[in-house]
Amino acid sequence: MKTFIILLNMMFVALGLFAQAECATITGEIVDRKSTYAYVGFGKEIFSAKIINQDFKITLPKKEGYGLGTIFFWSDSLSNEEAYQMIKNGLEDSRTIAVENLHIVAGKVAKDAIVKGGQYNLELDEMFLCLRDKSYLDYFDRYPNSPVSLTLLRILIGLANTAPYFSGELTLKIYFDKLSNELKESEEGKKLWKMIAPMYKN
Numbered sequence: 001m002k003t004f005i006i007l008l009n010m011m012f013v014a015l016g017l018f019a020q021a022e023c024a025t026i027t028g029e030i031v032d033r034k035s036t037y038a039y040v041g042f043g044k045e046i047f048s049a050k051i052i053n054q055d056f057k058i059t060l061p062k063k064e065g066y067g068l069g070t071i072f073f074w075s076d077s078l079s080n081e082e083a084y085q086m087i088k089n090g091l092e093d094s095r096t097i098a099v100e101n102l103h104i105v106a107g108k109v110a111k112d113a114i115v116k117g118g119q120y121n122l123e124l125d126e127m128f129l130c131l132r133d134k135s136y137l138d139y140f141d142r143y144p145n146s147p148v149s150l151t152l153l154r155i156l157i158g159l160a161n162t163a164p165y166f167s168g169e170l171t172l173k174i175y176f177d178k179l180s181n182e183l184k185e186s187e188e189g190k191k192l193w194k195m196i197a198p199m200y201k202n
Helices: 002-015 080-090 119-133 136-142 147-162 172-178 187-200
Strands: 020-030 037-042 045-050 055-063 068-074 095-098 102-106 114-116
Touching (some): 020 037, 020 068, 037 055, 037 080, 045 055, 045 080, 068 080, 095 119, 114 119, 119 136, 119 147, 136 172, 147 172, 147 187, 172 187
Antiparallel strands (some): 037 068, 068 095
Protein backbone atom coordinates (compact mmCIF):
# COMPACT_ATOMS: atom_id res chain seq x y z
CA MET A 1 0.00 0.00 0.00
CA LYS A 2 2.83 2.39 0.86
CA THR A 3 4.47 1.69 -2.52
CA PHE A 4 1.20 2.45 -4.31
CA ILE A 5 0.82 5.79 -2.46
CA ILE A 6 4.39 6.83 -3.28
CA LEU A 7 3.82 5.88 -6.93
CA LEU A 8 0.69 8.03 -7.08
CA ASN A 9 2.33 11.01 -5.39
CA MET A 10 5.35 10.92 -7.70
CA MET A 11 3.02 10.84 -10.67
CA PHE A 12 0.89 13.72 -9.37
CA VAL A 13 4.01 15.84 -8.80
CA ALA A 14 4.97 15.26 -12.44
CA LEU A 15 1.49 15.95 -13.77
CA GLY A 16 1.33 19.31 -12.01
CA LEU A 17 3.93 20.82 -14.33
CA PHE A 18 2.13 22.86 -17.00
CA ALA A 19 2.44 26.43 -18.23
CA GLN A 20 0.92 28.91 -15.80
CA ALA A 21 -2.27 30.75 -16.69
CA GLU A 22 -5.01 32.13 -14.44
CA CYS A 23 -5.64 31.50 -10.74
CA ALA A 24 -7.67 28.79 -9.03
CA THR A 25 -9.32 29.29 -5.66
CA ILE A 26 -9.66 26.40 -3.24
CA THR A 27 -11.93 27.05 -0.29
CA GLY A 28 -12.64 24.50 2.38
CA GLU A 29 -13.64 23.52 5.85
CA ILE A 30 -12.50 20.86 8.28
CA VAL A 31 -14.79 18.75 10.44
CA ASP A 32 -13.75 16.68 13.49
CA ARG A 33 -10.03 17.33 13.13
CA LYS A 34 -7.61 19.64 14.94
CA SER A 35 -5.45 20.72 12.02
CA THR A 36 -4.41 24.37 11.90
CA TYR A 37 -2.90 24.55 8.39
CA ALA A 38 -3.98 23.39 4.93
CA TYR A 39 -1.35 22.60 2.28
CA VAL A 40 -1.60 22.02 -1.45
CA GLY A 41 1.31 20.56 -3.37
CA PHE A 42 1.15 21.39 -7.10
CA GLY A 43 4.09 20.23 -9.15
CA LYS A 44 7.11 21.20 -7.08
CA GLU A 45 5.35 24.18 -5.50
CA ILE A 46 3.60 24.30 -2.12
CA PHE A 47 0.71 26.61 -1.26
CA SER A 48 -0.72 26.91 2.24
CA ALA A 49 -3.22 28.73 4.42
CA LYS A 50 -3.95 28.95 8.11
CA ILE A 51 -7.25 27.37 9.09
CA ILE A 52 -9.39 29.92 10.95
CA ASN A 53 -12.69 28.90 12.56
CA GLN A 54 -12.49 25.59 10.66
CA ASP A 55 -12.27 27.40 7.28
CA PHE A 56 -9.44 28.09 4.86
CA LYS A 57 -8.81 29.59 1.44
CA ILE A 58 -5.89 28.95 -0.89
CA THR A 59 -5.30 30.78 -4.16
CA LEU A 60 -2.77 29.30 -6.53
CA PRO A 61 -1.82 29.55 -10.21
CA LYS A 62 -4.09 27.42 -12.32
CA LYS A 63 -2.13 25.71 -15.04
CA GLU A 64 -3.32 25.57 -18.62
CA GLY A 65 -5.40 22.47 -19.12
CA TYR A 66 -5.38 19.70 -16.56
CA GLY A 67 -3.16 19.51 -13.51
CA LEU A 68 -3.23 17.46 -10.33
CA GLY A 69 -2.38 18.52 -6.80
CA THR A 70 -2.27 16.99 -3.33
CA ILE A 71 -4.03 18.58 -0.37
CA PHE A 72 -3.32 17.69 3.24
CA PHE A 73 -3.79 19.17 6.69
CA TRP A 74 -1.29 19.56 9.52
CA SER A 75 -1.25 20.74 13.11
CA ASP A 76 1.92 22.84 12.72
CA SER A 77 3.40 25.31 10.27
CA LEU A 78 5.69 23.54 7.79
CA SER A 79 8.30 24.98 5.48
CA ASN A 80 7.72 24.46 1.77
CA GLU A 81 10.61 22.01 1.71
CA GLU A 82 9.14 19.96 4.56
CA ALA A 83 5.68 19.85 2.99
CA TYR A 84 7.05 18.91 -0.44
CA GLN A 85 9.17 16.11 1.01
CA MET A 86 6.20 14.71 2.91
CA ILE A 87 4.16 14.52 -0.29
CA LYS A 88 7.04 13.04 -2.26
CA ASN A 89 7.59 10.34 0.37
CA GLY A 90 3.97 9.25 0.23
CA LEU A 91 1.71 11.06 2.67
CA GLU A 92 -1.15 8.66 3.42
CA ASP A 93 -3.53 11.22 4.96
CA SER A 94 -3.97 13.35 1.86
CA ARG A 95 -6.39 13.91 -1.01
CA THR A 96 -5.62 14.16 -4.71
CA ILE A 97 -7.44 16.97 -6.49
CA ALA A 98 -7.63 18.42 -9.96
CA VAL A 99 -6.58 22.06 -9.57
CA GLU A 100 -9.60 24.15 -10.43
CA ASN A 101 -12.03 26.31 -8.47
CA LEU A 102 -13.48 24.06 -5.80
CA HIS A 103 -14.70 23.69 -2.24
CA ILE A 104 -13.51 20.80 -0.08
CA VAL A 105 -14.97 19.42 3.14
CA ALA A 106 -12.43 17.33 5.05
CA GLY A 107 -13.16 15.08 8.00
CA LYS A 108 -10.86 12.90 10.06
CA VAL A 109 -9.56 11.09 6.97
CA ALA A 110 -8.32 13.50 4.30
CA LYS A 111 -8.52 11.01 1.43
CA ASP A 112 -12.28 10.75 2.03
CA ALA A 113 -12.78 14.51 1.81
CA ILE A 114 -15.70 15.69 -0.31
CA VAL A 115 -14.68 17.85 -3.26
CA LYS A 116 -17.31 20.10 -4.80
CA GLY A 117 -16.74 21.85 -8.08
CA GLY A 118 -15.15 21.13 -11.43
CA GLN A 119 -15.69 18.44 -14.04
CA TYR A 120 -12.16 17.11 -13.67
CA ASN A 121 -12.71 16.48 -9.97
CA LEU A 122 -15.93 14.58 -10.71
CA GLU A 123 -14.04 12.41 -13.19
CA LEU A 124 -11.17 11.99 -10.75
CA ASP A 125 -13.54 10.70 -8.06
CA GLU A 126 -14.96 8.21 -10.55
CA MET A 127 -11.43 7.17 -11.43
CA PHE A 128 -10.65 6.28 -7.83
CA LEU A 129 -13.89 4.31 -7.60
CA CYS A 130 -12.96 2.36 -10.72
CA LEU A 131 -9.52 1.61 -9.24
CA ARG A 132 -11.23 0.20 -6.19
CA ASP A 133 -13.78 -1.80 -8.22
CA LYS A 134 -11.31 -2.70 -10.99
CA SER A 135 -13.85 -1.44 -13.53
CA TYR A 136 -11.12 0.06 -15.72
CA LEU A 137 -12.67 -0.70 -19.09
CA ASP A 138 -15.96 0.94 -18.12
CA TYR A 139 -14.08 4.12 -17.23
CA PHE A 140 -12.27 4.30 -20.57
CA ASP A 141 -15.59 3.68 -22.33
CA ARG A 142 -17.16 6.63 -20.48
CA TYR A 143 -14.28 9.07 -20.82
CA PRO A 144 -12.32 8.32 -24.01
CA ASN A 145 -11.37 11.98 -24.49
CA SER A 146 -10.68 13.05 -20.89
CA PRO A 147 -7.14 13.78 -19.69
CA VAL A 148 -8.14 11.96 -16.50
CA SER A 149 -8.17 8.77 -18.58
CA LEU A 150 -4.47 9.35 -19.27
CA THR A 151 -3.94 9.62 -15.51
CA LEU A 152 -5.72 6.29 -15.00
CA LEU A 153 -3.69 4.66 -17.74
CA ARG A 154 -0.43 5.89 -16.21
CA ILE A 155 -1.48 4.48 -12.83
CA LEU A 156 -2.29 1.10 -14.41
CA ILE A 157 1.07 1.05 -16.20
CA GLY A 158 2.75 1.76 -12.86
CA LEU A 159 0.83 -1.08 -11.22
CA ALA A 160 1.78 -3.48 -14.00
CA ASN A 161 5.45 -2.55 -13.55
CA THR A 162 5.62 -2.54 -9.75
CA ALA A 163 3.27 -5.43 -9.00
CA PRO A 164 3.80 -8.23 -11.56
CA TYR A 165 0.71 -10.10 -10.40
CA PHE A 166 -1.39 -7.35 -11.96
CA SER A 167 0.05 -7.84 -15.43
CA GLY A 168 -2.21 -10.74 -16.31
CA GLU A 169 -5.39 -8.78 -15.62
CA LEU A 170 -4.35 -5.35 -16.92
CA THR A 171 -4.99 -5.28 -20.68
CA LEU A 172 -3.11 -2.05 -21.23
CA LYS A 173 -3.23 -2.07 -25.04
CA ILE A 174 -7.02 -2.43 -24.98
CA TYR A 175 -7.29 0.51 -22.60
CA PHE A 176 -5.04 2.62 -24.81
CA ASP A 177 -7.09 1.72 -27.89
CA LYS A 178 -10.19 3.09 -26.14
CA LEU A 179 -8.68 6.58 -26.03
CA SER A 180 -9.65 9.19 -28.57
CA ASN A 181 -7.21 9.93 -31.39
CA GLU A 182 -6.63 13.34 -29.83
CA LEU A 183 -5.41 11.78 -26.57
CA LYS A 184 -3.37 9.11 -28.35
CA GLU A 185 -1.58 11.78 -30.38
CA SER A 186 -0.99 14.08 -27.40
CA GLU A 187 2.46 14.33 -25.88
CA GLU A 188 1.33 12.39 -22.81
CA GLY A 189 -0.45 9.79 -24.93
CA LYS A 190 2.67 9.14 -26.97
CA LYS A 191 4.76 8.79 -23.80
CA LEU A 192 2.32 6.24 -22.39
CA TRP A 193 2.29 4.21 -25.59
CA LYS A 194 6.08 4.01 -25.52
CA MET A 195 5.75 2.48 -22.05
CA ILE A 196 3.06 0.03 -23.13
CA ALA A 197 4.36 -1.13 -26.51
CA PRO A 198 7.38 -3.15 -25.22
CA MET A 199 5.01 -5.26 -23.09
CA TYR A 200 3.39 -6.63 -26.26
CA LYS A 201 6.50 -7.57 -28.20
CA ASN A 202 6.99 -11.30 -28.82
